[in-house]
Amino acid sequence: MTRPLIEVRGLVKTFGAFRALDGLDLVVEAGEVHGFLGPNGAGKSTTIRVLLGLLRKDAGEVRILGGDPWRDAATLHRRLAYVPGDVSLWPNLSGGEIVDLLIRMRGADPARSRREELIERFSLDPTKRGRAYSKGNRQKVALVAAFATDPDLLILDEPTSGLDPLMEQVFNDCVAEQTARGATVLLSSHILSEVDRLADRVTIIREGAVVESGRLSDLRHLSRSRIVATLSGAVPDLAGTPGVHDLGVDGAQLSCTVDPDGLPAVLTALTAAGVTALTSTPPSLEELFLDAYRDRVGAAR
Amino acid sequence: MTASTAGWPLLLRLGLRQDRILAPVGLAVLVLMSIASAAATPGLYADQADRVRAAESINASPAIVALYGPVLDVASEGELAMTKMTVLYAVFVAVLFIAVVRRHTRVEEETGRTELLGGTALGRHAPLVATAAEALLLAVALGLLTGLGNTVAGLDLVGSLAFGALWAGTALVAAGIGAVTAQLSASARTCAAYAAGLVGLLFVLRAVGDTGPAWVSWLSPLGWNTQLRAYGEVRWWLLPCYGLVAAGLVGVAFRLRSRRDLGSGLVPTRPGPRTGSPRLADAFALAVKVHGTTLALWTVAAGALGVVFGMIAPGIGDLLDSEVAQSIIDELGGALVAAILSIVAVLLTYFAVTVVSHAGRDEEDGRAELVLATATSRGRWFAASATLALAGTGWLLAVTGVGLWIGYVAADGPGIGNLLVAALAWVPAAWVVGALAVLSLAAGLRWSVLVWAWPAAFLTLGLAGDLVGLPGWVSGLSPYSHVPSVPADVWSWGSAGGLSAVAAALLAVAWWRFRERDIG
Numbered sequence: 001m002t003r004p005l006i007e008v009r010g011l012v013k014t015f016g017a018f019r020a021l022d023g024l025d026l027v028v029e030a031g032e033v034h035g036f037l038g039p040n041g042a043g044k045s046t047t048i049r050v051l052l053g054l055l056r057k058d059a060g061e062v063r064i065l066g067g068d069p070w071r072d073a074a075t076l077h078r079r080l081a082y083v084p085g086d087v088s089l090w091p092n093l094s095g096g097e098i099v100d101l102l103i104r105m106r107g108a109d110p111a112r113s114r115r116e117e118l119i120e121r122f123s124l125d126p127t128k129r130g131r132a133y134s135k136g137n138r139q140k141v142a143l144v145a146a147f148a149t150d151p152d153l154l155i156l157d158e159p160t161s162g163l164d165p166l167m168e169q170v171f172n173d174c175v176a177e178q179t180a181r182g183a184t185v186l187l188s189s190h191i192l193s194e195v196d197r198l199a200d201r202v203t204i205i206r207e208g209a210v211v212e213s214g215r216l217s218d219l220r221h222l223s224r225s226r227i228v229a230t231l232s233g234a235v236p237d238l239a240g241t242p243g244v245h246d247l248g249v250d251g252a253q254l255s256c257t258v259d260p261d262g263l264p265a266v267l268t269a270l271t272a273a274g275v276t277a278l279t280s281t282p283p284s285l286e287e288l289f290l291d292a293y294r295d296r297v298g299a300a301r
Numbered sequence: 302m303t304a305s306t307a308g309w310p311l312l313l314r315l316g317l318r319q320d321r322i323l324a325p326v327g328l329a330v331l332v333l334m335s336i337a338s339a340a341a342t343p344g345l346y347a348d349q350a351d352r353v354r355a356a357e358s359i360n361a362s363p364a365i366v367a368l369y370g371p372v373l374d375v376a377s378e379g380e381l382a383m384t385k386m387t388v389l390y391a392v393f394v395a396v397l398f399i400a401v402v403r404r405h406t407r408v409e410e411e412t413g414r415t416e417l418l419g420g421t422a423l424g425r426h427a428p429l430v431a432t433a434a435e436a437l438l439l440a441v442a443l444g445l446l447t448g449l450g451n452t453v454a455g456l457d458l459v460g461s462l463a464f465g466a467l468w469a470g471t472a473l474v475a476a477g478i479g480a481v482t483a484q485l486s487a488s489a490r491t492c493a494a495y496a497a498g499l500v501g502l503l504f505v506l507r508a509v510g511d512t513g514p515a516w517v518s519w520l521s522p523l524g525w526n527t528q529l530r531a532y533g534e535v536r537w538w539l540l541p542c543y544g545l546v547a548a549g550l551v552g553v554a555f556r557l558r559s560r561r562d563l564g565s566g567l568v569p570t571r572p573g574p575r576t577g578s579p580r581l582a583d584a585f586a587l588a589v590k591v592h593g594t595t596l597a598l599w600t601v602a603a604g605a606l607g608v609v610f611g612m613i614a615p616g617i618g619d620l621l622d623s624e625v626a627q628s629i630i631d632e633l634g635g636a637l638v639a640a641i642l643s644i645v646a647v648l649l650t651y652f653a654v655t656v657v658s659h660a661g662r663d664e665e666d667g668r669a670e671l672v673l674a675t676a677t678s679r680g681r682w683f684a685a686s687a688t689l690a691l692a693g694t695g696w697l698l699a700v701t702g703v704g705l706w707i708g709y710v711a712a713d714g715p716g717i718g719n720l721l722v723a724a725l726a727w728v729p730a731a732w733v734v735g736a737l738a739v740l741s742l743a744a745g746l747r748w749s750v751l752v753w754a755w756p757a758a759f760l761t762l763g764l765a766g767d768l769v770g771l772p773g774w775v776s777g778l779s780p781y782s783h784v785p786s787v788p789a790d791v792w793s794w795g796s797a798g799g800l801s802a803v804a805a806a807l808l809a810v811a812w813w814r815f816r817e818r819d820i821g
Contacts, residue, residue, distance in 0.1 A: 049670075049819075049820070049821070052670075052673070052674050053673075054670060054673060054674075054819065054820040054821060055819045055820065055821075056817070056818075056819055073673070073678065073679070074676050074677065074678035074679075074681075075676070077673075077674060077675050077676045077677075078676045080674075082671075082674035084667055084670060084671065084674075086667060087667070087671070088666040088667040088668050088671070089668070090587075090591060090668060091411070091488055092488065092591065092594075093573065093577075093590070093591075094572070094573025094574055094575070095573075096573065096574060096575040096576050096577060097573060097574060097576070097577035097578075097581060098577070099577070100576055100577030100581070101577050101581050101582070101587060102671065102675060104577070104579075104581070104582035104583075105582065105583065105584075105672060105675035105676060105677050106675045106676055107676050110576065110577070126575045126576075127572035127573050127574070127575055128572065128573070129570055129572075129573050131411065131487060131488065131570075132487075132570065142671070155674075
């Protein structure tokens with residue numbers, strides 16, 4: 001096993017009295033897509049900025065691509081590509097010029113890159129000026145520049161914000177191609193389903209510290225489903241059924257979250273009671289945090 | 302209230318809230334300069350005859366007339382006291398009002414904030430109506446405060462009110478120019494360039510008219526400032542003209558706004574190249590690309606200004622011979638070319654300021670982050686802006702010097718020394734101020750407002766120092782005060798070397814600080 005491409009231990013970053021990162025750990029192994037999850041303001045972008053050497057850490061260990069991001073930023077950046085969450089472009093430069101500029105600044109040659117192909121796939125008009133692009137198109141400019149070369153590491157900060165579903169698919173394909181040739185991806189997001197599709201492992205943070213980290217399949221409660229059913233018959237009592245949580249009954253409507261093991265029993269009971277409407281959704285990140293928070297408060301008592 | 306202007310009172314309040322520092326500080330500086338001039342004048346001249354002689358010497362020098370305008374009533378104390386204020390400082394009034402208007406129109410559109418507000422119950426014309434209303438309020442405040450201030454400082458009431466009114470008129474015309482130019486391009490910077498070009502044109506028209514065919518002055522509202530004769534036999538009928546021109550310009554702005562979409566300009570944006578030039582590959586090339594057009598425009602302006610003043614300057618030779626004139630020159634802060642250069646040097650320092658403040662905005666908006674996430678080091682990114690800022694200002698001063706020399710030779714001026722050297726003498730001082738701007742950027746985004754403040758602060762300090770007699774060490778804080786008035790004085794290696802050393806030290810501190818700080 002090679003050394004992890006990103007190793008963060010006990011990272012602390014404060015802005016005045018505000019503690020943005022509070023002992024954060026993050027390990028990204030070579031060749032994996034690592035989901036970096038957290039609600040807005042959790043410290044995802046701050047962590048990424050420390051990883052890029054833009055912010056100075058206050059405490060902790062940070063290594064990226066085997067180097068110190070603060071000291072060796074420029075050298076390390078030859079081997080990585082970064083797409084910020086909110087891309088801001090030079091108003092007077094065309095999209096094509098900006099793509100080429102970013103590729104050249106990473107020390108690569110645009111003529112020998114996949115820029116043309118990617119511009120086509122993302123249906124980007126490269127002759128428009130920076131100021132004329134919509135949010136989604138600005139995002140595409142940064143994505144084309146990032147995917148056009150073969151970096152060892154891609155750092156993507158909420159890269160699909162502003163992209164339509166069609167373009168999200170193109171984005172997913174591009175990530176898959178990059179990992180197929182051995183690239184490592186750090187993908188930050190506040191949408192669980194997006195990370196679910198792409199990531200091998202996830203780190204979930206909240207208020208600057210890690211809540212959970214591991215393989216998605218190992219995080220048991222992440223695979224819980226939220227069930228909402230409207231019933232025509234008598235509402236069954238599921239309180240005792242194994243694997244059922246957060247049970248609530250409102251008239252003829254029943255809602256709960258269910259572990260995969262408990263699903264057959266719940267569905268059987270619901271069918272018996274006469275289901276007229278049924279929705280099943282993966283839990284949202286917010287619900288997970290509420291859970292984690294509730295657990296911590298509960299434990300403290 | 303019609304639908305297209307709905308919601309403007311709310312926007313007006315928002316505008317005033319945004320300008321709660323800029324507007325009071327801007328107005329205060331202008332009013333205080335006027336008061337200082339008014340209060341200082343009686344002490345400078347022993348009696349009426351002395352004043353008449355001074356006014357006549359001003360009128361006898363085409364270079365001074367070109368810069369300040371003539372004194373039309375030589376017997377009037379107020380006219381003499383307000384020599385600098387009538388036209389030259391009116392340009393600063395214009396700059397303030399154009400900045401305010403641009404800030405609430407095109408800048409808001411470019412950043413997308415207008416769109417944000419456009420989603421609420423606001424009419425299409427509401428931003429322009431609110432901005433015009435704010436400009437009107439500020440202009441009236443400026444006029445009244447200046448008029449009352451000058452009265453308190455000892456000038457007569459009617460003349461002072463007329464003078465306040467002419468500044469207010471200039472402010473309104475400038476607001477109109479700002480409103481029209483804001484419609485032209487999708488880029489706020491290009492709009493600013495159009496506005497600056499127009500004001501420059503009005504200034505040159507007036508300078509040409511005042512030193513040549515008089516009717517040309519009447520084409521420019523800045524020429525009316527002199528022709529109004531605020532402290533002489535006032536031409537009251539001129540005052541409504543400012544209002545009419547301003548109203549006309551704002552009307553044009555409304556028509557133009559109706560014809561274009563939000564966020565676009567009237568001058569259509571041409572599509573850009575599909576691919577980037579191979580030379581556009583590092584931070585310095587990027588800075589040159591971003592500021593290239595601006596630098597070219599500044600170069601043309603600096604060259605043209607140099608030639609115009611060079612051609613007008615030959616009167617200097619005759620003037621230097623007479624004793625009275627010599628004393629005037631001393632009062633006005635050095636020889637005439639030096640007087641022109643002392644203003645031009647501050648203006649050209651603003652090129653450095655725009656480059657540095659642009660770097661600050663790049664950082665704020667995240668473009669710097671995009672660059673610094675590539676193999677571009679902090680050092681290169683920082684050095685690119687600092688180098689372009691300082692080299693650009695040096696280049697522009699050199700262009701001004703060459704322009705002065707060409708104009709001067711073309712007009713058969715007597716030999717008064719090397720005008721290129723005269724212009725270059727200001728470079729080290731401009732560098733110190735530019736380096737202070739760089740240092741403000743390096744100190745962090747919180748301090749970025751200082752970037753704009755340094756040149757204006759030093760200009761104010763220098764002028765106030767002359768007028769109210771500040772202690773030498775206070776005026777001496779301004780780097781510009783250490784520049785020898787070449788060609789009247791000789792070039793000083795001590796001053797040039799000292800200022801350059803200070804600039805280098807400031808840059809070193811800036812670099813040290815920037816290396817250590819967080820980005821964004």
